Amino acid sequence: MAEITKEELMTSAPKKKEPDKAPKLTGKIVKPKIVRGAAGHNKPYTAKPELMEKLGFPGQLVDNWQEAAIRKMGELLEKYKSLQVYMDICVRCGACTDKCQYFLSTKDPNNMPVGRAELFRKVYRRYFTREGKILGKIAGAVDFDLELLAEWYSYFHQCSQCRRCSVFCPYGIDTAEISMAAREIMDSIGLGEKYVVEVLGKVHDIGNNLGMNPKALENALEFVEEEIEEETGIPVKLPLDVEDAEVLLVTPSADFFASPHMESLVGYAKVFHQAGINWTFSTKASEAGNFGMFIGNYGQMKKVASRINDAIHELRPKRLVVGECGHAWRVAYQFWNTLIGPFDTLNPKYPRPQHIVEFTLDLINRGALVIDKSANDEFTVTFHDSCNVARATRMGDKPGGQFELPRELIKAVANNYVEMDAETIKAKTFCCGGGGGLLTDEIMEVRINGAMPRMQALHNVMETHGVNFMALICAICKAQFTAVFPKYGVPREVAGGIHQLVGRALVLGAKE
Amino acid sequence: MNGISLFYIAFAYVAVAIFIIGFLARVWKYAKTPSPLNITLTPGPTSTTGVVYRMVQEVGFFKSLFYSNRIIWLGGYIMHLGLALVLIKHFRFFFTPAPASLAWITTFEAYAGFIFLAPLLFLFALRLITDRTYYISLITDYGILALLMLIAATGILTKYYVRTDIIDVKAFVMGIVSFSPAAMPMDFIFILHFTLVMLLLIYFPFSKLMHAGGIFFSPTRNQADDPREVRHVTPWAVKG
Structure with missing residues (x-):
């Protein structure tokens, strides 16, 4: 992904590739060849500052977002067994790779359940594991930078938390848990999704x-x-x-x-x-x-x-x-x-x-x-x-x-x-x-x-x-x-x- | 006793200590991290007995993987089966006399190493062949497979080709186990085999190999489907 700025990340208008066209109905669900980055342009509107603040989140991306995000990740790892265990035990066997509806249609490998989870894991390994700190990229440990955060925002909003992948995982790894944690972290640094934040505001108000x-x-x-x-x-x-x-x-x-x-x-x-x-x-x-x-x-x-x-x-x-x-x-x-x-x-x-x-x-x-x-x-x-x-x-x-x-x-x-x-x-x-x-x-x-x-x-x-x-x-x-x-x-x-x-x-x- | 023996005996103690302490520390972390909500994957068992049965099916037969992808299941299952045979086979180095209950292992004596090695090669190839698994594979994923393959290969070599003296090996291992060190057989392939195994033990607790302990703590599989009947309570979740 190309270099991006904070402003670009926070801008609401998603970049459109082409008008929304539905795949052909053939009656068959085929396992596609992967197309890297095919769905990376998708992203929902970001939430307005006043609505974020109403829910107790920062209005916009905080200056020390990286530090704050890593701190929040540490907090969630202590609070959720699911997250802690699922960070560690994936062996990348590949069983889930053809099970997600978003992958089957977009062909984007980051929409494979394990691809999506790895966006989270590469940050986890970098800041929370000895393996990642010592071996770095060899062990798939990567700095949490703006480009990666942009990928988070895009791909963790291409998961419907439907748990289909969990059924097929030998360990029951539930991507829903990981995508929920990712969104919780993004909200905590001021990067929220407009739709959900607005709806929550309405529930509280009305x-x-x-x-x-x-x-x-x-x-x-x-x-x-x-x-x-x-x-x-x-x-x-x-x-x-x-x-x-x-x-x-x-x-x-x-x-x-x-x-x-x-x-x-x-x-x-x-x-x-x-x-x-x-x-x-x-x-x-x-x-x-x-x-x-x-x-x-x-x-x-x-x-x-x-x-x-x-x-x-x-x-x-x-x-x-x-x-x-x-x-x-x-x-x-x-x-x-x-x-x-x-x-x-x-x-x-x-x-x-x-x-x-x-x-x-x-x-x-x-x-x-x-x-x-x-x-x-x-x-x-x-x-x-x-x-x-x-x-x-x-x-x-x-x-x-x-x-x-x-x-x-x-x-x-x-x-x-x-x-x-x-x-x-x-x-x-x-x-x-x-x-x-x-x-x-x-x-x-x-x-x-x-x-x-x-x-x-x-x-x-x-x-x-x-x-x-x-x-x-x-x-x-x-x-x-x-x-x-x-x-x-x-x-x-x-x-x-x-x-x-x-x-x-x-x-x-x-x-x- | 020579310097190499002394070095390896110390190395073995350090490696085993790192493995045991590291593994237990990791498992302890999994055990003590709370699960604030019941997130069991349904349909699932409604009782604890049912949960145990579900776990046995997963750990013993890789049931979900079987229904998910037969090819990966085949490679993974046979590899783990081979690993189990190899481990059991090695028990004889740790007990004198070798336990009679393990006599059946001699049937597999000749093949165990190959039952372990062949699926490792298969799994390695699988990572490269499928574009989806190629995309997700980390260097460490290949690394672990390579390490296990080298361990299997050197093990096979000590048995069939260079024929390390099994009596010497047993004396060496028993020496370590009983804290009365004995000299190491000065056989290059054996020393290589031994070194790789120690490296594996050291790496184990810091790697994805922790799936061995972690699988038991997966909340989608280890919780009973009873949230309407039993109020699931963890301290922070009830306060929070």
Whole structure:
């Protein structure tokens, strides 16, 4: 990489190579020959000083950034076993090199999981290991200079922290952990990503990622109520801030606003209505997402999560259910108990927290809902396992429930179901390409590329089985696919939520 | 006893001490560094017994690597198998009489060195052939393979070609083990073999070879998938 200046590093406008063009859909995922630096021009906008400072980070790249970054790295190595162990034990066997969606599409070797991790390791070895201090470049130990920092900023924002590489690593090395640490270090020296920093600011100020104030939220819920009543003639309620309800539903704020997310919101509402369960949303907990995870900042993650705890104490619900969102379900399933638990006030008879898919499927299995599957007969459905749900969470009691339960639910509400290529689903699923804080338009090229393996697998089943609906359980997947589908020539409507299908098939008022 | 023997005996003690202390210090660091959150890779075992089973599959069979890349698995697995055979074979130098439970090793006696050396060559070639692994390989990655190949090759030579006197070697090694030094066999290939092994021991704790200890501390594989049932608590994470 050519010499660069601090100013160039901090400038917002990414250098564009060519207009965002999608790879050809052939149905095949081929292992490419590497092309060095092919994706090095990609970088998201850097965050504005005032927004950085609001989160407690320096406004811009500090003068002694190198020293500060190394100090921060040392601190993180003491705090995270994952980081310390994963720095040391990679043998560069190569097993992960062809597993990342961003590498498969961009061909850039720094997008191979080990290539990405080595950007971090070469600094680690230089400043924290005897091997690196004595052997230097021979052992792959390199000074942390501006050029390398620029590479960090570019390539650690071409990782969606989807953990696919970890599945294939003989030691389970998780690049997500390394990319989180890298972003934490960059934030700590004043080099933050605009998109994530802005979203976190909105959560703190207003309460959700989309920045919907309580009034807007109320209006959105009323709007959905009217829509449902218009369509079905039945007054289905979407309650807000109801005290002592049976269930508090925490869902990504995109569900209140975006398309096709709102269709799933309709689905949730119909399920609660028909099951006769007293439920509520909360203005305080109007966001299930937690972008604190994306930047590896424990304090931010805890602060965002604490809004859920506040809502539980204010509203005193008996159960906590989480809507369709991948990374949110990871934070909820794996981290909430640590961050804001124990959930002593919630009913221990139910999982704390419970996923909406677990919740709805349980009702269906107990015969609490009347379903007309034929309502979805126009669809041939396939299911995209969200990366975070697949590899960082569970549903139900058994390992792998996170794969089985969503499929059971889809098959319970739709007649036509087709599976995509086995190499691209369940634990081996590919990320949608927009996860991990990459869902921002200035890196559309990264997002289009990241979606490529999933698009190939989807293309296959569309061609061979006439699939016309890819069911999703993640707000980011929904936003990402509706944005990249047109680039690949696939209609937007092919992307939708599982509860969109549920909502269509659920027969309202039929139960006595 | 000559000067060379004295030098090598001292060298051996220093190398073994660096290896043991260095290895333990590293493992101690892994053990005491906190894991603030449950980050187990799912689907995963929900109990500690399940975690042990998962670990056995990984350490004993390189399960993930098997499903990831059969070619690398083949090279890596056979290499480690060969290494295990070679190590077991060497036990006889450390015990008098040699343990009867290891009598089976004589079946592999003739091939063990080759079972170790051949996959090392294979892995070395693999690094060069695939553009992706060529890109990520460090000089030290080749260096370690080369060092192990030299150790294997000199070991094979002492056995088949120059025929170092095994009784002398055993006396020398037993002398070191029992702290009553005996003279070193003055055989160039053996001395070279011995020197390389000592260098390997010294380098071990400072290198990627620590994967041998580190694999047990990988949080994505050594945690149970039970975060909803068990509150995962580490001091800094609960305060922070």
